[in-house]
Amino acid sequence: MKYSSLTFLLALFFVSCTSDRNQSTSIAYLKLDRSTLVLEEVAGNLGIPWDVDASVPGALWFTEQSGSVYRMDLKSLEKEKVLEIPDVLYKKSYGLLGMTVHPEEKSVFLHYTFQSNKDDLQQAVQSRLVKYSFDGDSLINPQILLDSIPGNTYHNGSRLAISPDEKLFFSMGDAGRPNQTQNDSILVGKIMQFNLDGSIPEDNPIPKSPIWSRGHRNPQGLVFSDDGTFYSTEHGPNNDDEINLVIKDGNYGWPDVQGFCDQDFEQNFCAEFEIKEPLMAWTPTIAIAGLAIFENETIPEWNHSLITANMKGRALRVLNLSDSGQEITEEHIYLQKEFGRIRDVSVASDGSVYFTTSNTDWHPRFQPWMYDELPEMNDRIIRIRSLTENETLDDSLPFFTENTESLDLLSEDWNHQVGEEEFAAGRQLYVQHCQICHGPEGQGSADMYPPLSETEWVTGDKARLIRTLLLGLSEPIEVNGEMYNQEMPAFQQLTDQEIADVLTYIRNSFGNSSGAVIPGEVFEERKSLH
DSSP, X not given: XXXXXHHHHHHHXXXXXXXXXXXXXXEEEEEOSSOEEEEEEEEEEXXXXXXXXXXXXTEEEEEETTTEEEEEETTTXXXXXXXXXXXXXXXXXXXXXXXXXXXXXXXXXXXXXXXXXXXXXXXXXXXEEEEEEEOSSSEEEEXXXXXXXXXXXXXXXXXXXXXXXXXXXXXXXXXXXXXXXXXXXXXXXEEEEEETTXXXXXXXXXXXXXXXXXXXXXXXXXXXXXTOOEEEEXXXXXXOEEEEEOOTTXXXXXXXXXXXXXXXXXXXXXXXXXXXXXXXXXSXXXXXXXXXXXXXXXXXXXXXXXXEXXXXXXXXXXXXXXXXXXXXXXEEEESTTTSOOEEEEEEOTTSOEEEEEOTTSSHHHHOXXXXXXXXXXXXXXXXXXXXXXXXXXXXXXXXXXXXXXXXXXXXXXXOOOOOHHHHHHHHHHHHHHTHHHHOTTSOOBTTTBOOOXXXXXXXXXXXXXXXXXXXXXXXXXXXXXXXXXXXXXXXXXXXXXXXXXXXHHHXXXXXXXXXXXXXXXXXXXXXXXX
């Protein structure tokens, strides 16, 4: 068959376009002592990518916090959504929180939060651990391994990892129950071990219990070395983010010990319970998150090192290990502030390093003063690899080097102050939308409309109060010992700023004195209702 010249040129153009369409985009270089690394964007415009797993050769698995699971072919960079979890509770730090993939793609394990009663304004949080099979196109045949795990508005965990001897490890935060992390009858604040079928291994420390270690606050990274050495990262409160060496039946001290056993009040507890101290700790906290191990000669400076993602710290940290893997010998900081918040990191068998950014998550909305600058773009996945001998450097791209000093972090003061302007705006919105029922002094109307003065409905849980305004009320409620059963309309038509303003006014008027509501809080609650 013969082609005309025009047809041939069109065909050549089409092939050229399609071959380039899914190619990665080089965005920068990173210069080490001996190696030059190239940074490439492999996926962009993502919705808070939470977990990335490069353990399968030729494939990259990743999740979005909203409940989506993707598989990317690393040759074509084409990604396919293989699962959308229908009942995930997604807002703030809730959602699809943990994933690990069997290296042969036999199965995929996920952990996510859900709401046990969707009609409950309290929005009680629970979570579950689920195993899926992969049929080449989709995740199918969900098998719940652990259900109705107690949850909370924070510290629901979690990370998942498969050990070299094919055991499943699962970390769970303290779920706002710090005093239960030493209680082996409750699974919060624990790292757990399962067989891949969900059964309990016979070598677990406690018969018929999945608990492997205890005393954890909020582990955010798990990884095994090739020889089975087990490491984790853990969020501290305002101090002592940790890198831990996880051992069988180990106790990591929370809440009685924070970081090292270096305070007088900690030392007796450490001696009595043989607390396992961290390999390294950071104060102030850097929001240490995902964790990977680099055991590859492709980047000799990083060989035999841990790589950890930092969110508040906005960097990748490479932690060189001793020969035994029992100590951290050096710390190196890279890409600080260049890509904003970094949540997770994974290393492929060819030595490529993949990390996810997390600039569109809840934290910058809640604490904008913590971030002097963040990249103005959607979140993405970036690959770091060694530059090959045949590649030519693009002089137009930025060159990064190691950061010599850690970023100075601002205070995490949560006490948002109420300004006169927003207070006046809230008063005007109250008069317009609320006063007709609740009265000019928030006194309500007997048997009809509840008071807004000195009631836990107003001064208590802000999330419940926001949802009440967004959803309205059509069921009886009890306020200050009295029952009320008048319908309240929903106010979803108001903007996040308007809802924040009117609720801030209500929480600080009529004898009330409570914290302000910020638009970011409204945004997250609105998101959870869809």
